[in-house]
Amino acid sequence: MADMIIERTDNSENAFLMDSAPGAKTLINGKECFYFGGTSYYELHKNEEVIRSAAEALKKYGIDSSSSRNSYGTTRLLLDVEKEAAEFFNCEDSVYLPSGFLTDLAAVQSIVNQNEIEALFIDEDSHYSNDYAARISGKPVYRFAHMDVADLEEKISKNILPGQKMLVLTDGIFPVFGEIAPVDKYSHLIEKYGGFLWVDDAHALGVLGDNGRGTHEHYKISNAGYYFGGTLSKAFGGFGGIIPGNKKFIDDIKANHIHNGSTPPPSPAAAASLTGLKLVKSNPGMRSKLRDNAKRLKTGLTNIGVKVEQSDVPIAAWTMNNKMVMQKLQNKLMEKNIVIQFIQYVGAGEKGALRIVVFSSHTNDQIDYLVDELKKII
Numbered sequence: 001m002a003d004m005i006i007e008r009t010d011n012s013e014n015a016f017l018m019d020s021a022p023g024a025k026t027l028i029n030g031k032e033c034f035y036f037g038g039t040s041y042y043e044l045h046k047n048e049e050v051i052r053s054a055a056e057a058l059k060k061y062g063i064d065s066s067s068s069r070n071s072y073g074t075t076r077l078l079l080d081v082e083k084e085a086a087e088f089f090n091c092e093d094s095v096y097l098p099s100g101f102l103t104d105l106a107a108v109q110s111i112v113n114q115n116e117i118e119a120l121f122i123d124e125d126s127h128y129s130n131d132y133a134a135r136i137s138g139k140p141v142y143r144f145a146h147m148d149v150a151d152l153e154e155k156i157s158k159n160i161l162p163g164q165k166m167l168v169l170t171d172g173i174f175p176v177f178g179e180i181a182p183v184d185k186y187s188h189l190i191e192k193y194g195g196f197l198w199v200d201d202a203h204a205l206g207v208l209g210d211n212g213r214g215t216h217e218h219y220k221i222s223n224a225g226y227y228f229g230g231t232l233s234k235a236f237g238g239f240g241g242i243i244p245g246n247k248k249f250i251d252d253i254k255a256n257h258i259h260n261g262s263t264p265p266p267s268p269a270a271a272a273s274l275t276g277l278k279l280v281k282s283n284p285g286m287r288s289k290l291r292d293n294a295k296r297l298k299t300g301l302t303n304i305g306v307k308v309e310q311s312d313v314p315i316a317a318w319t320m321n322n323k324m325v326m327q328k329l330q331n332k333l334m335e336k337n338i339v340i341q342f343i344q345y346v347g348a349g350e351k352g353a354l355r356i357v358v359f360s361s362h363t364n365d366q367i368d369y370l371v372d373e374l375k376k377i378i
Contacts, residue, residue, distance in 0.1 A: 036357055098240055111227060168196070172201035229245075239265060
């Protein structure tokens with residue numbers, strides 16, 4: 001594996017090339033590795049049924065409809081995705097967008113416009129897309145300390161007058177360390193002060209909750225002011241953004257420029273997303289296996305002295321002394337055909353972090369092999 005190790009600088013974004021579909025075993029730089037570096041949580045991106053549906057859609061619909069949704073761009077396939085997503089998330093309707101990044105922009109724009117929002121409050125470690133949506137809202141934006149309910153309430157009380165409405169923004173699962181936001185407590189705050197909550201649930205959809213409906217189901221929240229959305233490109237093996245919700249909210253998004261000013265998701269991606277939604281809904285055992293694997297991984301890491309977030313989330317991350325030390329560890333694991341991430345991303349801090357993501361398809365032996373080899377290095 002020595003030929004696979006590439007010395008990287010800050011400019012070498014393509015040091016690692018994926019040469020196959022992502023899964024428990026993945027080709028990286030032409031070498032088959034045990035892959036713990038992505039977010040194909042149920043390995044649906046290489047699922048035969050998903051791929052077959054995508055190929056059939058490609059033959060029937062071509063690459064995409066080459067027109068906006070408010071013209072001739074709507075296909076039966078796109079409508080089927082929205083219908084299936086609404087049923088999956090137990091909502092009145094849903095809207096399917098070209099990317100997960102756009103869900104934050106579209107939803108925040110709609111919530112602000114519909115509800116006369118005076119100010120936005122956002123977790124300082126929220127994803128880039130949530131942060132961008134807040135900044136272009138045209139409203140004052142206040143950042144609160146990461147997952148700090150007391151700091152959020154203090155900032156709300158100082159900046160919102162009685163009768164004014166506000167919007168709180170957060171990720172559901174923060175992507176680097178896999179922390180679950182305390183949205184149950186945020187929900188109480190928006191009820192107390194009068195406002196709304198938008199949750200970017202990209203990593204929680206299909207993963208958290210009894211039915212995989214996300215962070216609100218995990219906490220068993222039922223609040224009319226709670227809105228969420230995410231991507232179909234992780235747990236569901238597809239591509240594109242999805243926002244479920246009540247009909248008024250979804251109709252407003254379908255009428256805005258973000259939805260109507262862009263070409264819909266490619267037809268193969270839509271078909272893959274539709275099949276992925278059905279597979280996740282009809283195979284709850286995949287969620288159980290994912291949680292079992294997350295527990296096994298985190299127990300193993302804890303036993304060798306690596307402190308990680310303890311939850312059902314299939315993400316485990318930690319930081320070390322500096323970037324060079326972490327990259328050296330990553331490379332040593334790659335010599336053993338094990339791929340983990342050294343990640344420099346929002347929420348990772350200045351030094352970055354080492355991040356392991358486990359899939360439902362990883363075997364016990366693969367997880368144990370990772371932990372055993374990591375123990376030898378640290």
